[in-house]
Amino acid sequence: MTLSLSSRSGKGKANRVVCVTSGGTTVPLEKRCVRYIDNFSSGHRGSASTEYFLKAGYSVIFLYRRGTCQPFCRSLPDDPLLECFTSTDDSSFQVDPSHAEVVKRAIAENRSAVNGGFLLKLPFTTIFEYLQILRMIAVSLRSLGPSAMFYLAAAVSDFYVPWESMTMHKIQSGSGPLDMRLAQVPKMLYVLRNEWAPVAFCISFKLETDTDILLGKADMALKKYKMHMVVANELQTRKEEVIVVTEQEKITVRRDTTQPGADVEDPLIKLVVHRHSAYIDA
Amino acid sequence: MTLSLSSRSGKGKANRVVCVTSGGTTVPLEKRCVRYIDNFSSGHRGSASTEYFLKAGYSVIFLYRRGTCQPFCRSLPDDPLLECFTSTDDSSFQVDPSHAEVVKRAIAENRSAVNGGFLLKLPFTTIFEYLQILRMIAVSLRSLGPSAMFYLAAAVSDFYVPWESMTMHKIQSGSGPLDMRLAQVPKMLYVLRNEWAPVAFCISFKLETDTDILLGKADMALKKYKMHMVVANELQTRKEEVIVVTEQEKITVRRDTTQPGADVEDPLIKLVVHRHSAYIDA
Numbered sequence: 001m002t003l004s005l006s007s008r009s010g011k012g013k014a015n016r017v018v019c020v021t022s023g024g025t026t027v028p029l030e031k032r033c034v035r036y037i038d039n040f041s042s043g044h045r046g047s048a049s050t051e052y053f054l055k056a057g058y059s060v061i062f063l064y065r066r067g068t069c070q071p072f073c074r075s076l077p078d079d080p081l082l083e084c085f086t087s088t089d090d091s092s093f094q095v096d097p098s099h100a101e102v103v104k105r106a107i108a109e110n111r112s113a114v115n116g117g118f119l120l121k122l123p124f125t126t127i128f129e130y131l132q133i134l135r136m137i138a139v140s141l142r143s144l145g146p147s148a149m150f151y152l153a154a155a156v157s158d159f160y161v162p163w164e165s166m167t168m169h170k171i172q173s174g175s176g177p178l179d180m181r182l183a184q185v186p187k188m189l190y191v192l193r194n195e196w197a198p199v200a201f202c203i204s205f206k207l208e209t210d211t212d213i214l215l216g217k218a219d220m221a222l223k224k225y226k227m228h229m230v231v232a233n234e235l236q237t238r239k240e241e242v243i244v245v246t247e248q249e250k251i252t253v254r255r256d257t258t259q260p261g262a263d264v265e266d267p268l269i270k271l272v273v274h275r276h277s278a279y280i281d282a
Numbered sequence: 283m284t285l286s287l288s289s290r291s292g293k294g295k296a297n298r299v300v301c302v303t304s305g306g307t308t309v310p311l312e313k314r315c316v317r318y319i320d321n322f323s324s325g326h327r328g329s330a331s332t333e334y335f336l337k338a339g340y341s342v343i344f345l346y347r348r349g350t351c352q353p354f355c356r357s358l359p360d361d362p363l364l365e366c367f368t369s370t371d372d373s374s375f376q377v378d379p380s381h382a383e384v385v386k387r388a389i390a391e392n393r394s395a396v397n398g399g400f401l402l403k404l405p406f407t408t409i410f411e412y413l414q415i416l417r418m419i420a421v422s423l424r425s426l427g428p429s430a431m432f433y434l435a436a437a438v439s440d441f442y443v444p445w446e447s448m449t450m451h452k453i454q455s456g457s458g459p460l461d462m463r464l465a466q467v468p469k470m471l472y473v474l475r476n477e478w479a480p481v482a483f484c485i486s487f488k489l490e491t492d493t494d495i496l497l498g499k500a501d502m503a504l505k506k507y508k509m510h511m512v513v514a515n516e517l518q519t520r521k522e523e524v525i526v527v528t529e530q531e532k533i534t535v536r537r538d539t540t541q542p543g544a545d546v547e548d549p550l551i552k553l554v555v556h557r558h559s560a561y562i563d564a
Contacts, residue, residue, distance in 0.1 A: 032491035038320045081362045087389045107369045158455035169492040178464040209314035210451040
């Protein structure tokens with residue numbers, strides 16, 4: 001695979017490339033797979049962050065779970081084609097007035113970023129696809145040195161069924177309860193940081209449902225995997241605030257509640273870009 | 283919930299309503315859910331069948347998994363809005379010539395069926411939502427007697443974690459392998475057939491990856507749940523052929539390979555409608 005992305009100019013961010021991962025990975029439970037374990041993630045964080053990175057002058061590799069939220073599409077309804085459009089008699093299409101602005105913006109901004117070579121979208125489904133593509137991206141971006149960033153917002157599976165112990169055919173029901181033993185996925189964050197992309201700026205995410213253990217787990221990830229930043233977020237409040245954990249500090253980032261429709265990703269990406277600049281200059 | 287569907291006329295199928303279920307159900311593994319087990323299903327079978335039922339004069343309740351394939355959209359690319367459209371300077375939108383026909387057909391036929399009251403779309407995600415909505419539909423359609431049909435193409439979870447034994451928070455990794463005991467989902471086909479909709483015409487599906495056990499399992503489902511038909515399909519060949527199992531016979535239904543783009547659902551729905559007519563007249 002050869003990755004080809006244009007570098008941006010004019011905003012002082014020439015040559016900066018961020019790989020944003022988005023959505024959840026799956027692990028198959030059968031070789032001829034009918035069932036799998038999935039990690040919930042709408043892809044909202046990754047797609048919103050991608051928009052703000054583009055705005056800041058970065059080129060973005062968007063490594064996303066098939067079917068999850070796309071950049072510039074966050075405020076569209078499900079199945080926007082069927083929900084927003086009516087066809088007229090000639091060869092053009094009308095969009096319902098209530099959706100016109102968002103639809104127009106989504107189509108135009110996506111086209112402009114993709115055709116301009118600033119946005120490369122690569123889909124995955126299983127954790128195996130995800131890790132393989134991530135490694136290829138990391139190796140490809142090595143030449144950029146500290147100008148490359150990994151912003152790992154995807155919800156990556158912690159447990160999987162090793163191929164050797166996987167059943168060939170669909171697991172049969174009808175014979176009582178099903179006992180499953182899942183192995184831990186090796187922690188690839190460590191490999192990414194130390195082998196695949198040792199000079200890139202690396203940010204990982206920690207999502208918990210239990211606030212009591214969140215910051216402890218984020219701190220541990222920072223030290224164990226030598227991340228430059230860990231973004232800690234709690235399932236219930238993740239769209240309102242996150243806590244950015246670095247070696248020196250813990251910074252709470254909140255969305256601007258005085259602005260209608262303001263995202264927490266707006267100030268978050270500003271902070272990330274600022275720290276990335278300092279990292280490059282160091 | 284009150285279901286309101288127009289009845290069709292002019293094709294001798296007035297008052298016939300089919301509930302088509304489509305896509306896979308999920309079972310959560312945690313109460314504040316981050317992980318779940320999913321059953322793979324693109325929703326292709328259900329959405330294609332819906333199109334042919336509408337063509338045959340039926341009204342359709344399309345009970346589908348959020349995000350899966352929609353009727354009239356099977357030949358569209360993923361993210362059709364971003365892939366097919368360009369916006370022009372005025373308020374209209376242009377579609378790439380290569381996609382123009384499919385896009386136009388999708389928008390027009392969906393609008394016509396939905397606005398005409400012949401197509402009602404109801405989404406689900408978990409198996410709990412699925413079963414609740416299915417029961418409501420069954421009760422609502424009781425007054426139609428044998429004119430109602432259930433065409434159960436959804437891939438329904440066989441195993442789940444009972445609420446009492448479900449962990450409250452995200453399951454923690456880092457402490458070795460994960461052992462899980464999943465309970466069997468009660469077979470609701472039996473309840474649907476005997477309690478919720480005892481007079482409706484009922485068709486269920488049996489998908490296996492192992493051809494050797496497929497027909498035996500289909501036969502068993504037919505007898506155990508008293509289905510009127512079981513459609514047996516094998517994962518690898520399911521778009522080419524299916525075997526329809528009834529009490530009297532086993533009928534192999536194949537797509538017409540001499541016609542480009544012909545689906546196996548075309549002859550399948552013709553057969554189903556024919557048998558449904560005989561059932562109503564009996």
